[in-house]
Amino acid sequence: MNVLILGAGQLARMMALAAKPLNINVLAYDVGSEQVVDPLNLTQSFGDLNAGIELADNITAEFEHIAHDVLAICEASGKLQPNSQAIKTGGDRRLEKQLLEQQQVANAKHQIIESKADFDQALATLSLPLILKSALAGYDGKGQWRLKSLEQADDIWTDIEGFFAGGEQGVKHAVVAEQMVPFDREVSLVGMRDTQGNTKVYPLVENHHTNGVLTVTVAIENNEALQQQAQAMFDNVANALNYVGVLAIEFFQVGDQLLVNEIAPRVHNSGHWTQQGADTCQFENHIRAVAGLPLGSGNLVRPTAMINILGEDTVPNAILSVPSVSLHWYGKGKRPGRKMGHINVSASSNTELAERLSEVAEMLPSTAFADIQAYAKGLIGKL
Ligand code: ATP
Ligand code: MG
Numbered sequence: 001m002n003v004l005i006l007g008a009g010q011l012a013r014m015m016a017l018a019a020k021p022l023n024i025n026v027l028a029y030d031v032g033s034e035q036v037v038d039p040l041n042l043t044q045s046f047g048d049l050n051a052g053i054e055l056a057d058n059i060t061a062e063f064e065h066i067a068h069d070v071l072a073i074c075e076a077s078g079k080l081q082p083n084s085q086a087i088k089t090g091g092d093r094r095l096e097k098q099l100l101e102q103q104q105v106a107n108a109k110h111q112i113i114e115s116k117a118d119f120d121q122a123l124a125t126l127s128l129p130l131i132l133k134s135a136l137a138g139y140d141g142k143g144q145w146r147l148k149s150l151e152q153a154d155d156i157w158t159d160i161e162g163f164f165a166g167g168e169q170g171v172k173h174a175v176v177a178e179q180m181v182p183f184d185r186e187v188s189l190v191g192m193r194d195t196q197g198n199t200k201v202y203p204l205v206e207n208h209h210t211n212g213v214l215t216v217t218v219a220i221e222n223n224e225a226l227q228q229q230a231q232a233m234f235d236n237v238a239n240a241l242n243y244v245g246v247l248a249i250e251f252f253q254v255g256d257q258l259l260v261n262e263i264a265p266r267v268h269n270s271g272h273w274t275q276q277g278a279d280t281c282q283f284e285n286h287i288r289a290v291a292g293l294p295l296g297s298g299n300l301v302r303p304t305a306m307i308n309i310l311g312e313d314t315v316p317n318a319i320l321s322v323p324s325v326s327l328h329w330y331g332k333g334k335r336p337g338r339k340m341g342h343i344n345v346s347a348s349s350n351t352e353l354a355e356r357l358s359e360v361a362e363m364l365p366s367t368a369f370a371d372i373q374a375y376a377k378g379l380i381g382k383l
Contacts, residue, residue, distance in 0.1 A: 002027055003287060004036065004052045004079075006070065007062035010330035010339065011267050011283075012039040014275075015062070018283035024291060027052055031066065040331075053077050060245060060290045064091035064265055065137040081195070081244040081290040082265055089241065090265035093135040093176040100260055103236050107260040108178040108252070119157055122177040123150065132156070134163065135174040142166075147177075181259055183252035188217075189230040190248045190271035192285045193238045195292050200285075202278060202298040204230045207250070207270050210371045213337070217270045217306045218357075219277050220350050220383060229258050237263060246271070246286040269308065269339070276326050276344040277304025302346050303353040303383075307361070309341040312368050319343065319363050322356060350383035 001024045005012040008028035016026035016039045028039035029052055036052030038044040046052060049070065053059065059079040064087050071084040089095040100107045111122035113132070122130065128150070134143030142163055145156050164173045186209065191201035204227050208216040230251065237260075238247055248268030251258040271282035280288070280296020288295055302324075309315060313334040319325055324346040332340055345360050347353035358376040361369060 001025065001057045001291060002055050003290060004029060004056035004059045004074075005039065005062050006059070006066050006074065007031060008037055008039055008042060009062060010332070011062035013330060014272075014328070015267065015283045015287055016040055018281055019287045022284070022287065022291075022293075024287055026287070027055060028062075029070075031070070049073065053079070058290045058292075060286065061087055062266055064088075066091070082247075083242060083244075086241040086243050086247075086265050090263050091136065093133060093262070094174055096263055097176060099237065099240060099263075103240050105233050105236055105260055106258065108181050110176055110178040113160070113175045113177055114172070116157065119153075119160070119177075123153060126177060126179045129180045130177050131180055132160070132175050132177045135176055136171065143175075145175075146180075181252045181254060181261075183254050183259075185253050186250065186261070187226075187230070187253050187258070188248055188250045188268065188270040189234050190246060190268055190274070190282055191231070191234045191238065191298065192246045192282075192289050192295050193243045194289050194295050195244050197239070198295065199235055199238055200295045200298045201231050201234055202271065202274055202282070203227060203300045204251075205270055205273070208372075208375050213308075213310065214269050215308050215310070215372055216357075216375055217273055218353075218379065218383075219273045219300060219305065220303045220353065221300060226253070226256065226258070233258065233260060241265075245289045246282050269342075270306075272328070272342050273304040273306040273344055274298075275328065276324070276346045277302055302348060303350050304344055304346040305353060305357045307343040307345070307357075307364075307369070307372055308339060309343065310368065311336045311338055311340065312365075313340055315341075315343070316363050316365075319360050322360055322363075324356070325360060354379040354381070354383040 005028045008030040012028040019026050036046040059074045074080040075084045113119050130147040132145040186207045187204050189204050193199045204222050205217050205219045246267045248264040250261040267282045267286050274281040326344045329341040345357050347356050361373040361376040
C-alpha cells in the first residue's frame with residue numbers, strides 16, 4: 001500500500017519510518033520542486049503530482065499551507081484524508097475562528113480585519129494589548145504585530161496596509177486581531193479520528209516556548225478535569241470537520257479554563273514525544289487513520305519529554321548514555337533556528353523525568369539550549 005503525503009519535510013519522514021513495519025510505503029510531494037520523492041531520500045523522484053496520485057492508495061498532508069489547486073486535484077481523486085476543507089481551515093485563521101465560533105469552542109476575543117473600518121472596530125471593542133496575526137501564512141517574515149498602546153495604531157495600520165498590498169497576487173489577505181490572553185501556561189492536545197468517526201487522544205501536554213518557538217514538551221498524567229475539557233473540544237472540532245487523521249489543538253490555560261489558540265490539521269511538534277511515551281506514536285496513528293486501519297491507543301506509557309534541536313547539527317553523544325534517551329535527526333541542512341531534530345527523554349516517574357530532563361539539558365551546549373536548562377531545572381520539585 002502507498003500513502004502520498006503532501007509535503008516532504010521531517011513530518012513526512014517520521015510518518016514514513018512509522019509506516020514501514022505496517023508494510024505501508026510513504027511517498028512525499030515536495031511542493032518546492034513539484035516532484036514526488038522518497039521522504040527518506042529526497043533525491044529519489046517518482047515523477048510529478050499526477051504520477052504520485054496514480055501510485056497512491058491514500059493521500060494526506062504534513063502541513064496546512066498547500067496550494068488550493070493541489071488540494072483540489074488530490075480531493076478529486078477520492079483519496080485525500082483529511083478533507084481539503086479541514087486542511088484549508090487549519091491554514092487560514094479566518095476559517096479557524098469561524099469554526100470555533102460556530103462550534104462555541106472557547107478562544108481569545110478577536111476581530112477579523114480586512115479594512116480600516118474593521119481595524120477601528122477592533123480597537124474600539126477589544127482591550128489592549130492586542131496581537132495581530134496574518135490569516136494566511138505570513139511571507140518574508142512578515143505577518144505578526146503586537147499593539148500595546150493606541151499611539152502605535154497608525155504605524156501598525158500603515159504596516160498592515162503594506163502587508164495587504166504585498167504577497168501573492170490574487171490572494172485576499174486578512175489579519176486576525178486577538179486580545180492578549182494572560183495565560184498561566186500553554187498546553188496542547190494531539191488526537192486522532194478514524195474513518196468510522198472514532199476518536200482517541202493523547203494526554204494534554206505542557207509546551208515551553210523560547211522566543212515564540214516550541215523548545216520543550218512535557219507529557220505526564222494530567223488532572224482528569226482538564227483532560228476531559230480538552231478532549232471535549234477535540235471531539236467537537238474533529239467531528240465538525242469530519243476529520244480523518246491526527247489533529248493537534250494548541251491551548252492557553254487560564255486557571256482551570258482552556259482557550260483554543262490554534263488548530264493544526266496534521267501531526268504536530270508537541271506530539272513527537274509519543275515515539276517513546278505512547279503505545280502507538282502520532283505518526284503511525286495518522287497513517288493508520290488515513291489508511292482506514294483501527295487507531296492505536298493514545299495512553300501514556302511512561303512520563304516523557306521532548307527537546308527540540310534548533311539550528312544545530314550535532315549534540316554531545318554522551319546524552320545517549322543517559323537511560324531512556326532517544327535521538328531523532330531529520331537529515332536536514334544546518335540553518336540558524338531550523339528544526340533539525342529532537343531528543344525524547346523518558347522515565348518511570350514524574351520526579352525521575354524532571355531530574356533526567358535536567359541532566360540531559362545540562363549536557364547540551366548552553367549557547368543553543370540555555371533557556372531549556374533553566375526550564376528543566378524549574379521542573380524539579382514541581383512535577
Ligand atoms: P506556530 O509555530 O505554533 O504555528 P504561530 O506563529 O502560527 O505559531 P501562534 O501559535 O498563534 O502563531 O502564536 C505564537 C505564540 O505567541 C503562542 O504560542 C503564544 O505564546 C503567543 N500568543 C499568540 N496569541 C496569543 C494571545 N492571544 N495571547 C497571548 N499570547 C499569544
Ligand atoms: Mg502556535
